[in-house]
Amino acid sequence: MDYSKIDDWHPLTLPSKGLYYRDANGNDLCPGGEVQISPWKTYQEEAMIKYGGINSSEFMSKLLQNNLQLPAGMTTDDLLMTDEFFILVQLRCLSLTPYATCPYTCPQCNNTEPVQVNFLDMDVVCPDETWPDEPVRVELPVSGHTVDLRFMRVKDLAAIQSYEVKSNHEASSSHYLARRVKAINGQPVKDFLQTRELLDKLVMLDSQILASALDEYETGYVMQTEIACKKCGFKYVAAIARDASFFRPRRIDLERQAQDLRESRQRS
Numbered sequence: 037m038d039y040s041k042i043d044d045w046h047p048l049t050l051p052s053k054g055l056y057y058r059d060a061n062g063n064d065l066c067p068g069g070e071v072q073i074s075p076w077k078t079y080q081e082e083a084m085i086k087y088g089g090i091n092s093s094e095f096m097s098k099l100l101q102n103n104l105q106l107p108a109g110m111t112t113d114d115l116l117m118t119d120e121f122f123i124l125v126q127l128r129c130l131s132l133t134p135y136a137t138c139p140y141t142c143p144q145c146n147n148t149e150p151v152q153v154n155f156l157d158m159d160v161v162c163p164d165e166t167w168p169d170e171p172v173r174v175e176l177p178v179s180g181h182t183v184d185l186r187f188m189r190v191k192d193l194a195a196i197q198s199y200e201v202k203s204n205h206e207a208s209s210s211h212y213l214a215r216r217v218k219a220i221n222g223q224p225v226k227d228f229l230q231t232r233e234l235l236d237k238l239v240m241l242d243s244q245i246l247a248s249a250l251d252e253y254e255t256g257y258v259m260q261t262e263i264a265c266k267k268c269g270f271k272y273v274a275a276i277a278r279d280a281s282f283f284r285p286r287r288i289d290l291e292r293q294a295q296d297l298r299e300s301r302q303r304s
């Protein structure tokens with residue numbers, strides 16, 4: 037075994053291309069969206085079993101702290117959620133296998149069969165020159181307020197989850213929206229709970245205009261795949277499951293990656 041490969045760092049380009057990472061003076065913190073990742077090691081399994089779900093911000097930062105190198109001046113808290121998820125999937129591919137096998141049910145004939153997907157084949161959405169800069173100013177049609185909105189970041193999820201623990205209340209979608217508001221009528225907001233109170237009083241048209249304002253500009257993985265039913269041939273698009281097999285892939289998915297590695301070693 038080539039132990040020298042174990043501590044390899046691998047370059048990775050984030051889907052955001054680093055466009056939304058700037059310091060207070062507007063300088064790029066992560067030019068081109070270039071970061072480095074290194075595969076998870078066996079000792080990290082304990083944390084995976086302890087925390088389990090990939091929705092916990094605390095767990096996610098544990099999984100990234102030893103395996104992600106960001107440019108100076110940036111922390112994982114600053115990452116867009118979509119970039120963080122991209123890194124997580126890439127780490128899974130690098131450390132375990134890019135393959136995931138799940139049962140899917142054909143909507144045409146109800147045939148259920150296991151389908152093996154490859155995470156590395158999933159589409160990744162990146163910004164282009166037509167995309168707006170952050171924050172995006174949204175004018176609310178009913179109240180007439182202007183709201184500066186930004187993308188969801190890791191620190192936003194952490195703040196919401198900490199609020200949930202403290203208040204023993206499950207956060208609603210307006211909490212998530214409130215965390216992304218940077219300013220209202222040009223005034224910077226400080227407390228997202230206050231912003232949330234204001235959002236809750238808006239007529240629904242206003243809040244839905246606001247909530248959907250950045251929908252078209254979502255970077256990162258499109259977590260779905262096209263499946264052709266083996267029984268009737270019908271083609272359908274299905275969401276890729278994010279279940280326990282993310283960290284504990286099935287044997288068939290581990291073996292396929294082992295086979296790929298053997299073949300690539302023979303070729304080189």
Ligand SMILES: [Zn+2]
Pocket residue numbers: 142143144145146147265266267268269270
């Ligand atoms: Zn079918």
